[in-house]
Amino acid sequence: MTQRTLVLLKPDAVRRGLVGSILSRFEAKGLSIAAMELRTIDAGLADQHYAEHVAKDFYPPLRDFVTSGPLVAVVLEGDEAVEVVRALNGATDGRKAAPGTIRGDFSLSNRENLVHGSDSAESAAREIGIWFPGL
Numbered sequence: 001m002t003q004r005t006l007v008l009l010k011p012d013a014v015r016r017g018l019v020g021s022i023l024s025r026f027e028a029k030g031l032s033i034a035a036m037e038l039r040t041i042d043a044g045l046a047d048q049h050y051a052e053h054v055a056k057d058f059y060p061p062l063r064d065f066v067t068s069g070p071l072v073a074v075v076l077e078g079d080e081a082v083e084v085v086r087a088l089n090g091a092t093d094g095r096k097a098a099p100g101t102i103r104g105d106f107s108l109s110n111r112e113n114l115v116h117g118s119d120s121a122e123s124a125a126r127e128i129g130i131w132f133p134g135l
């Protein structure tokens with residue numbers, strides 16, 4: 001079933017010059033870009049996006065990180081896009097993510113893990129509504 005999912009190429013991806021390499025993987029897989037924007041977010045948007053994490057211990061430094069510079073927000077579309085993107089991203093912790101995944105190949109961190117992908121169709125709808133209202 002064709003789905004849309006929200007992907008963030010986080011500030012570490014922009015700082016490290018990995019935006020093109022990461023986007024290439026999604027495009028090569030067959031996913032298409034439905035919307036894309038470079039933007040720097042404030043703490044309010046970070047709190048909205050990460051609503052389920054705001055009370056967790058790891059959240060304050062995560063909020064500092066995601067607001068630390070420009071990121072690229074992307075809506076990707078394709079068959080089973082939510083699950084496909086999560087497989088391409090790899091496990092959350094870059095140190096444990098499998099080689100061949102984006103995090104497994106390029107990240108050595110649990111926080112600065114380059115990419116975010118919606119974790120379900122319901123999350124995708126919520127997150128796309130936050131980042132690209134009206135899409």
Ligand code: CMP
Binds near residue numbers: 053111115
């Ligand atoms: P993401 O897929 O965007 O979803 C939540 C983010 O929180 C995650 O990627 C990481 O960037 C970060 N994160 C999750 N767990 C931890 C943790 N234990 N320590 C630090 N950061 C974390």
